[in-house]
Amino acid sequence: xxxxxxxxxxxxxxxxxxxxxxxxxxxxxxxxxxxxxxxxxxxxxxxxxxxxxxxxxxxxxxxxxxxxxxx
Numbered sequence: 584x585x586x587x588x589x590x591x592x593x594x595x596x597x598x599x600x601x602x603x604x605x606x607x608x609x610x611x612x613x614x615x616x617x618x619x620x621x622x623x624x625x626x627x628x629x630x631x632x633x634x635x636x637x638x639x640x641x642x643x644x645x646x647x648x649x650x651x652x653x654x
Contacts (some may be wrong), residue, residue, distance in 0.1 A: 584596065584598065584629075584633065585587075585597045585598055585640055586633075586637065586647070588647075593637050593647065595630060595633045595637075597617050597620045597621055597626075597632070598613060598617060599617045600614035600616050
């Protein structure tokens with residue numbers, strides 16, 4: 584997943600496994616490609632959790648707010 588500034592809110596985007604910096608990691612299991620991930624039964628829960636992290640985690644919020652100030 585990647586996160587980008589969508590203007591009014593951040594957008595969480597599912598990317599292909601080969602675009603991940605951890606694409607070679609084996610300890611976390613096989614990474615799903617984008618199409619597989621979007622069809623996975625847990626994808627809505629993943630988006631729900633990532634939304635909460637972006638909205639409610641003070642360190643994550645501070646990081647992204649800092650990025651916006653440096654643009």
